[in-house]
Amino acid sequence: MKGLFKPTPGFWLLCATTLVVLIFFIWGFSSPRLDEIWELDEGLKTGRVVQLSDSEKRRFYNVFEDYPRYLKELSGERGIDLMSANTDGLSLTDALLIIRKDKSGTCGNFVLDVSGEESEFPIVFAVRGRTWQKDVTLKESGRKTVWMPKGVLMPEFIEVVRKNSNGDIGNVDVKVRFCE
């Protein structure tokens, strides 16, 4: 009775090929890494994507490692640029996402130019890099320079979100200026 259910080599062959075919098609239909990155990139540009999850950031970092030119494209000549939706630096989203190249130590700051109704102030922004974070407080409309750690060893995303606001930036305009 026991020998009756002993699988034949044919069975094993069938199992193996089914598995291979399944894996092949599952892999084939799964989104390629670059495709996902493109969609995220376009999503960020258009404001459909506002913040990146940790795994999404990791995917970006992996791509930056394999394709340094892409990082250069995103960070521009200054080595730092705004990646989330904006018009000439004026943010169109509630959270700001900045990309900074590893060798951008020469320009270790960016300026938040904030304007809004008096009642909105003081505003506290949480600024979070790859390995650091700080709070930036503005008591009134105006500019505030944000200094970042120098000598960054790896590219990083820097998120700027208003603190204690449930992700809503409120009735304020935030313009980001770099290297001023």
Add this chain to the structure above:
Amino acid sequence: MHFIWKRLIRIRLMSAVILALPGIFLCIWYSSSAILKLHSYEMAVDEKAPGNLEFFHIHLYDILHRDLRWIMSQGDVDKSKIETLILEVGHGSMIDLYGGAGKSEDRPYVPAKLFAKSENKTYKVELRLRGSRHWHYLSRKKTMKIRVIDDKPYRGHQVFNLINQVTPFVVGQKVVTDTAAENGVMVTPYEFVRVVLNGEDLGVFHFQAQPDDTLFRKNRTMYSDFFSGNLDGKAETMALWNDTTHWKKVTSRLHSNKHDIQRLKEFLHHITQSSYRDFARYAHSHINFDAFATFEAIDVVFGIEQHGFRENQKLYFDPYVGSWVPVAWDLRGFKHDGVINRVENPITIRLKMIPEYRARRNRAVWDLLHGDASANTIRKKAQKAVKRIASDLANDRLFSAYKQLPKVNEFAFKMLRPMDMDRLELVLEAEMQQYERRIAFLTNQLQKSEFYVQWGDPITVVPPNHTVSDVATAQAVASEGLAVSGPEPEGEGTGMTVLTPLNVIVAGETGVVLEEISVSFDKDCQMPLWRVVQGDRMIANAENATSATFTSRETLYAAVQLAERTKGDADLNRIMVAPVPTRYALTLESSCRPGNIEVFATHEITQNRIRAQKAGLDLLASMPKSYPPETAAPTFDIGVLTPHPGAVIPPQIETVQLGPGVVEIAKIRVFDEYTHVTVMAGTTFKMGAGASLIFKGKVIIEGRAGNPVVFKPSGKKPWGGVALQGKGTAGSVLSHFELEHGSNITGQPVVYSSMLNIHDTSNITVSGCRIRNNHGLGDAFHGAYVTNLQVADIAVTNVTMDAIDIEFSTANLTRAYVLNAGDDGLDLMDSKVSLSDSVILGCKQHGISAGESSHLAATDFLVAFATNGVFGKDASHIDIGTGLLMKNRTGVRVGKATGLYGGDVEITANTLYIVGADTLVERSDRKRNRLDDGTVRYGFVDDRPLRHFFADVVNIAGPEEIDTWLSAQEVAK
């Protein structure tokens, strides 16, 4: 279930192999398809994919998704909302056709049939593959060039392209093309069509007509010389501009000069060789600034990079304006890289060296940014265009695009990938946001007021009646930008004892118009006197103690320099035209030493009042130390600087009076647009052989009925002609004048085909005009591009070609009398004309000919002794109130439509008398032998409608006298 499991677990090896085969086959099939696709792409771009599975996976993913989409989509061509073109190509021809894939030349044409669904009509065509970039030939959807062999072209186009346009923003070029056309840029029609080739639905293509006859007609311009220039990859960059080798003459005004490229040679010579001064003169006369400025503005606003040193140069020469006009081609844009011009070419560079051109270009950009190309308008246009083709795109199984991978390298960026509506929506949003960024950038660039002031230490001059040399000293100091105390000579005089070198500096893209200067003086300075001078001109005089208005509204521009573009796409040419801070040296003359000085101006583009900022040391240091002379010829190298632009002062009008009495004109004489000419009554121009008068400014001929102005030859040889040319002549009035024994004007860039020529102008009044006995093959009266031409009481007799020829104009003609014309009496092309109380006798061709979509309203007229009394063709409309056609071979002839103009010819009449014609009405399509409506009378049974004509126009009692009246006219047999 148990049974199946039992069978499976005990399956024999061979059976297992057979069962596994389909799966293995599928894996092999898709793997090999992906590998083949990847490999063919690698071959096409001559680049290897990075050595990992990344790009294999992408290709596999795309193929699997494409097949899934193929299964899901309906691909129903019948439901298409756009024109469907069905092509049939023989099997053998398909092999030849595909043999041309990827080649840059020697791509064979193959015969085919084209069925246009909207017209339900089949055309005989030839087609070949077009384009050497991989997306044009790699997929099943290949870009094709179609040549119609039939006499009647498809929608007026003999040659057109069906392009597999693979930019993800699929409607981008359509939006730009439409915006360009709305703003008067000459551009070929651009549409979407669905293409079926040998039964296979290839989906949505971009239809782009080649520039040909239709382009000129649709743009309401005269068919003329048109040149196209492109360089192949190997040629040196300047090769397109140094000679005409790489240019093709696509169309020619006359068949006889189809190989004549002298005009282009002259143009290229000016672009590459002329000095600053000579080029400016040539450009003002022979380059249509507005057309080039608008075209460049479109390139600027949409960030188009397709019109560089090497490609897509298309130039049209307008024969009736005498100037070059650009033809827009390949308007792929929607890019922003932080520069105003993403590419330059020698034409845009040379033109931008002329401040007035830059002003027009900036104005055109500003108008677009705030009008037809504002962010909201473009977003709406894009959404509308997508909506129109959405269902077709959704069913397009071969819909693909590049730029659907991050720009990790060019290989990924240019890779074609399947596209769908979700992705299109994402791309549309991304492109619109990028466009908004560009709009913001350009607005900021144009709004900037880079306007500065700087002054040196005052020089006290005593005596106060200082000399020119003292002023010169101060200005020399000013021009050096230095503050130096000068000598203090003794004396007394005007009270202006202090000279202060004053520099006004312009550094930005746009010009400034000097408005006001205010100066403060020490408190102990009582009633200060002061003024501002430039050279020996006083340009501002103090109205009160502290401020003065600049008396001449001078616009100051920065000089420009060719600089290296550091921003933007590295693949594009790196040259850019950048303004350099430019100083205008003035002198403040005052009775006391000035304290603070403020200068105000109007921003040329925004019209905002701006205050000059104090110039910093950096700015002063960045100013050129010297400028090249006007007689130098620039190269296209980095660092080349233009001469100091000088203040652009609005030109002064000069008035010239000619006559009365005899005025001898020995040769061609041209009065420029700033010269207004009045010709007195009783003036007789004795014109030398071939001599002509060309007026570019306003002209008033003040002839009177008994004392006309006469133009006649001084000897036996015929003279040339008279021309009113250009917008400067607007409002001219020509009264009671006679022209005889002239011919036409030769040796000019503009074509003057008649004794009297009126071109490119508006609001012209002509009355009491007599033209007779012309020589050579020319017309008597020619109006082209004239808005509101009023002609009353004109008589044209014994002319070799057309008596009155009106093209692309609006005109009212009344009391016209034509006798013996070698061609037509009244010939209309694409014009809107009314005719009344007129007589046209003895024309060898047509008494009245209305062609090319003309509209003629004619009443109370007579046409006699012509081949055709009234002739209409090419979608023209002729509305006749009351007309009399006598003794013509054919009364009314309705001509064929040639396909260049949409719609039928319409000739209607309230009451039309056709008397003594061999054929009353002839229609070329032979369908009907009658007019569309109205009353046609074949005799004078009821002559009441003609009473006004008989009594007031030809002065007879009634129809019984018309034969006698006609025989009294000297109609040539």
